Amino acid sequence: NATKMWSGRFGEPLNKRFEEWQRSFPFDWRLLPQEVAASKAHAHAIAAAGILDSTELQTMLEGLDRVLAEIELDGPKVVASAPEAEDIHHFTELQLTKFVGNLALKLHTGRSRNEQIATDMRLFVRDAIDATLEGLHHWISALVALAEQSGESVMPSYTHLQRAEPVLIAHWLLAYVSMLERDASRFRDARKRMNLCPLGSGAIAGATLALDRTIAARELGFDAPTPNSMDATSDRDFALEFTQAATVLGLHISRFAEELTLHATAEFGFLDLPEAFSTGSSAMPQKKNPDLTELIRGKSARLVGSATALAMLIKGLPLAYNKDLQEGQEPVFDAADTLAGMLSVLPDFTRALKFRADRMKTAADSGYLNAMAAATYLSNKGVPFRKAHEKIGNAVRFGLETGRELGQLTLDELKAFGDEFGEDFYASITLEATLDCHDVIGGTARNRVTEAVQAARARLEGI
Numbered sequence: 241n242a243t244k245m246w247s248g249r250f251g252e253p254l255n256k257r258f259e260e261w262q263r264s265f266p267f268d269w270r271l272l273p274q275e276v277a278a279s280k281a282h283a284h285a286i287a288a289a290g291i292l293d294s295t296e297l298q299t300m301l302e303g304l305d306r307v308l309a310e311i312e313l314d315g316p317k318v319v320a321s322a323p324e325a326e327d328i329h330h331f332t333e334l335q336l337t338k339f340v341g342n343l344a345l346k347l348h349t350g351r352s353r354n355e356q357i358a359t360d361m362r363l364f365v366r367d368a369i370d371a372t373l374e375g376l377h378h379w380i381s382a383l384v385a386l387a388e389q390s391g392e393s394v395m396p397s398y399t400h401l402q403r404a405e406p407v408l409i410a411h412w413l414l415a416y417v418s419m420l421e422r423d424a425s426r427f428r429d430a431r432k433r434m435n436l437c438p439l440g441s442g443a444i445a446g447a448t449l450a451l452d453r454t455i456a457a458r459e460l461g462f463d464a465p466t467p468n469s470m471d472a473t474s475d476r477d478f479a480l481e482f483t484q485a486a487t488v489l490g491l492h493i494s495r496f497a498e499e500l501t502l503h504a505t506a507e508f509g510f511l512d513l514p515e516a517f518s519t520g521s522s523a524m525p526q527k528k529n530p531d532l533t534e535l536i537r538g539k540s541a542r543l544v545g546s547a548t549a550l551a552m553l554i555k556g557l558p559l560a561y562n563k564d565l566q567e568g569q570e571p572v573f574d575a576a577d578t579l580a581g582m583l584s585v586l587p588d589f590t591r592a593l594k595f596r597a598d599r600m601k602t603a604a605d606s607g608y609l610n611a612m613a614a615a616t617y618l619s620n621k622g623v624p625f626r627k628a629h630e631k632i633g634n635a636v637r638f639g640l641e642t643g644r645e646l647g648q649l650t651l652d653e654l655k656a657f658g659d660e661f662g663e664d665f666y667a668s669i670t671l672e673a674t675l676d677c678h679d680v681i682g683g684t685a686r687n688r689v690t691e692a693v694q695a696a697r698a699r700l701e702g703i
């Protein structure tokens with residue numbers, strides 16, 4: 241037990257199985273960059289408090305840099321190299337001792353692992369948020385570029401998975417851009433709230449040294465020190481919020497993935513899957529499977545799992561630090577890795593998408609998707625909408641019975657459903673007119689979508 245950070249009061253050694261089982265080093269090794277950064281910040285703070293003289297501070301900082309520089313951040317290797325390390329804090333102290341000797345043992349003056357892990361995790365989550373925002377920027381750029389390229393190409397839109405009205409492909413893509421912009425703002429918002437420094441909170445009640453807490457906070461790029469030591473050492477809201485924002489993003493990504501999976505079926509035939517992002521079947525030679533979108537749909541489930549695990553972990557946890565919190569690390573790592581993986585493939589995949597515009601147009605231009613525009617024509621002629629709806633419904637029924645679209649009915653036939661029909665009816669239900677009658681902010685009229693695409697392009701800089 242003499243190798244432990246806390247052996248003093250213990251006479252008996254740890255049960256071997258318990259010792260191995262309770263270690264966090266097998267997964268928290270990846271916090272080494274954060275642990276070293278936080279330790280350097282703390283070294284500055286205790287030097288300012290007179291615990292280290294300037295030569296000692298210099299030696300300490302150089303030693304900490306070596307700890308990071310001389311380790312290959314390869315999980316299995318790092319973990320195998322230090323079977324005695326209980327966690328990342330213990331590991332760093334052991335390594336630092338190799339480089340600076342007993343001076344290393346001064347580093348823990350005025351600090352506790354409870355504030356360290358709270359700090360390391362905040363730094364980790366902050367980096368993960370920045371990486372997510374970067375990834376979102378790339379993916380949104382690809383979606384906006386695809387919307388620009390799709391010009392005036394159309395597709396059917398669906399409610400209840402039944403064809404509804406024609407929309408521009410760009411309009412559909414911008415729906416996802418809207419979701420992703422809200423996601424980006426959720427991450428930015430969470431980042432603002434979490435950017436406070438726990439260092440100086442001690443084990444629970446605050447450092448026992450008159451530390452200037454603003455020193456470490458500034459060193460680490462935090463906006464300020466956290467205001468309450470009990471909260472700071474046991475708060476994991478920041479991790480929960482990250483996984484929750486990741487969850488919402490994951491739900492959005494999986495909606496996109498599901499739609500593309502559907503579009504790629506022979507039944508829809510809207511999309512020819514890019515070969516570089518599809519796989520074959522070992523059994524059925526003809527297959528080209530949408531593995532990317534399916535895996536995306538599946539991986540989004542892990543994000544929900546991470547957020548749920550963290551929420552359950554925090555629920556009912558008494559103040560302040562409890563060892564349960566150690567279990568909150570892996571869900572955060574998993575969410576960060578899962579998101580990073582998804583966002584690493586989505587931009588290129590999106591750029592490679594080739595819609596079958598002809599089939600989408602045919603699907604948008606048949607099956608009475610102009611019925612709402614037709615009813616609008618009548619209501620513009622003064623027919624109350626409820627009545628107009630009824631008359632067009634009758635015309636649709638007649639069309640279905642005689643195998644024709646609304647535009648293929650003769651004026652005489654139409655007049656049987658209402659004398660308001662005139663020659664101008666046909667021009668009001670063309671594909672273009674059907675799009676353009678939605679001339680409102682957020683509508684699919686061609687001029688509105690052109691504006692919306694331009695506005696999305698302009699907003700890209702801020703994402």
Ligand code: ARG
Binds near residue numbers: 327328353563566
């Ligand atoms: N490995 C621990 C964790 O992740 C570090 C904090 C340990 N603190 C303690 N009082 N045992 O939570």
